[in-house]
Structure formats: C-alpha cells, structure tokens
Amino acid sequence: RGTAFQPLFKMSYSCSKVGDPRPGQPYKGGNFCAFLPENKEGLKTAKLLKKAFERGLTFQITSRNGEERVTWGRIPHKTSWDGGKARNGYPDAQYLWEVGTIL
Numbered sequence: 001r002g003t004a005f006q007p008l009f010k011m012s013y014s015c016s017k018v019g020d021p022r023p024g025q026p027y028k029g030g031n032f033c034a035f036l037p038e039n040k041e042g043l044k045t046a047k048l049l050k051k052a053f054e055r056g057l058t059f060q061i062t063s064r065n066g067e068e069r070v071t072w073g074r075i076p077h078k079t080s081w082d083g084g085k086a087r088n089g090y091p092d093a094q095y096l097w098e099v100g101t102i103l
Helices: 040-054 095-102
Strands: 008-011 030-033 059-064 067-072
Touching (some): 030 067, 040 095
C-alpha cells in the first residue's frame, strides 16, 4: 500500500436550485472523503476531479423520505483505501482509467 491524496469535500446546508428534486427547498450537506494514489496518474486524476467539482458535476441532491441531501454524483470516487472495487476501495486496477474516461 502506497501513499495517497485524500481530497475532502465539505458541503454545507443550502437551498436547492432549478433542476434539483425540489427547487428552493433546503438540503443537508455533509463531509465527503475520497482517495487517490499519490503518483503521476493520481495527480492527473485529481486535477480532472477538481475541474469536475468546479463545474458542479461531483455531487447531486437526492430526495429520500421527504428529505433532500447531497450525495456523490455519477463520477465514481474511492471512499476507502481498501476493500476493493465492491466497497469503493482499492485495489482496483481499472479505477484511474475508468474515472479518466468519464471525465
């Protein structure tokens, strides 16, 4: 196991906008953590993920049980350093390639 970048996203409470499940309604934020290997490909992916975040593509607002909250969007993130692909962790030999094709 090598070293890793660990981006942390802190999403605050706010009101949803047009295109969200219930525009104008408040939603819950949260803290979101992801892992990337600290190597050339990991750094390249981090830059692409930063651009996706700046464009509002990283998260989405979902509605469950009458409550809106921020969740991960369609871009896959590794939320664990271990556990394999089935648990959004490493090892996953294809992850950087897969996320790179999405971005």
